[in-house]
Amino acid sequence: MPELPEVEVTRQRIDGPVRDARVLAVRMGKPLRWPLGCEPSLLVGRRVGPVLRRGKYLWLPLDEVPAASSPAGLLLHLGMSGALSWLPVAAASPAGPHDHFDLQTDRGTLRLTDPRRFGAVVYSAGLHVPPASNLLARLGPEPFDAALTGPIFHAHLQGRRSPIKQVLLGGQAVVGAGNIYACEALFRARIDPRAPADRISLTRAQRLLEAVREVLGQAVALGGSTLRDFHDPHGMDGRFQASAQVYGREGQPCVHCARPVKRLVQGQRSTFHCSHCQRR
DNA sequence: CATAGCTCCTGACCGC
């Protein structure tokens, strides 16, 4: 399930190959979460610019000639089961039943494979105009933005009475942590996932922000997590899952205290935690 | 504004 690390790894892996490529054709499979929002032929002839990431979205700029100052582009989301693959011209392969978007270029094909089709590819005339701007509007700060300090993060928790786990998933205090990394960050910060967000002290909020950064950074370095569907664009598995200390480890011993890891449900999602090591 | 619940989708897994 792609969270920020998987999306960032994807960005890093496709940016080199696809940069400056010229779009030759577009192939669409089954409908994704939203319609493309333009005629596919509108993309043909465009040149791909540097791939950006914001939260769990990727932005693929498509320049006009001459280059526009604020280029149009494609906003991509991998949903739950999506993955991009890069197929060099020499490695072209026919689309399978879960391949729902192919951007065929003179250098190769960028392909979105997404069995569950929660993912999206949306055309926008710019990153800062609808529909892209609307989709990005509610996102909180990037975790590695130096401007995001402990006090600012703590301030984002004020007035939020929901459990801290769900506030993390909401992405308004900081983007990027989905279910796996939220569980892992809370464990590393030794905070009970059920703790009301606005009852977390500044000190502990700072510790949590550090833990989020540590976990996400480590996951990017390890190529993300491969649990079911995720592979990087060259077909490689991520290796973070072996570093998970609580996620998916119900009943197994806590790495700190050896008591069994517990599972509970918050907002219809599994939360894994150690009730001894993690406190409100 | 904050919050809770619903919803999209299909592969994997489980018990019978």
Added chain:
DNA sequence: TGCGGTCAGGAGCTAT
């Protein structure tokens, strides 16, 4: 081997 039920979950949407 087949079948129905359950689970997984990102995040926008709706209702309160």
